[in-house]
Amino acid sequence: MELQLSSHAQHRQRNxxxxxxxxxxxxxxxxxxxxAGAVVVEMxxxxxxxxxRYLGDEGYQAIEEHLDVYVVLGxxxxxxxxxxxxxxxREGASRRFSPVGRTSRTGLTRRAA
Numbered sequence: 001m002e003l004q005l006s007s008h009a010q011h012r013q014r015n016x017x018x019x020x021x022x023x024x025x026x027x028x029x030x031x032x033x034x035x036a037g038a039v040v041v042e043m044x045x046x047x048x049x050x051x052x053r054y055l056g057d058e059g060y061q062a063i064e065e066h067l068d069v070y071v072v073l074g075x076x077x078x079x080x081x082x083x084x085x086x087x088x089x090r091e092g093a094s095r096r097f098s099p100v101g102r103t104s105r106t107g108l109t110r111r112a113a
Contacts, residue, residue, distance in 0.1 A: 003020065003023060003024055003027070003079060004077065004078045004079060005023075005078075005079045006074070006078060006079060006080055006081075008080065008081055009072075009079045009080055009081050009082055012081050012082050012083060013082050016082065016083060016084060018066065018069055018082050018083075018084075019063070019066055021063065022063055022066045022067065022069060023069070023071055023079065023082055025051055025055075025063070025067075026041055026042070026043055026067070026069060026070075026071050027041055027071055027073070027079070029043065029047045029048075029050050029051045029054070030042055030043050030044075030047050030071070031043070031044045031046070031047050038072050038073060038074055038080060039072070039073040040070055040071070040072055040073075041070065041071045041072075041073065042069075042070045042071075042085060043067045043068075043069075048067065051067075068084060068085045069082060069083065069084055069085060070082065070083055070084075070085055
């Protein structure tokens with residue numbers, strides 16, 4: 001299947017270092033969900049198992065680290081954008097803003113310990 005990437009998706013794919021074969025595998029084997037009028041495709045556990053059976057253990061291990069991505073499909077199946085999924089839970093969570101110097105509800109500012 002030939003991938004149809006928008007210019008925005010091509011730009012994001014290059015900037016985010018997501019291999020084209022990974023995008024192809026995600027769109028072929030991934031789980032679709034609808035969000036805001038678009039279709040988002042991601043790899044869940046069953047999708048990963050299917051891909052492993054298709055590629056074999058060695059082929060799967062070669063691309064496994066790249067499978068935490070999502071693909072957004074627009075109308076007519078054209079790829080609108082691609083990106084990395086953020087990990088959930090404490091180990092994957094990152095702090096965007098430091099609590100130091102921010103005002104709390106009481107109006108006091110926290111200080112670094």
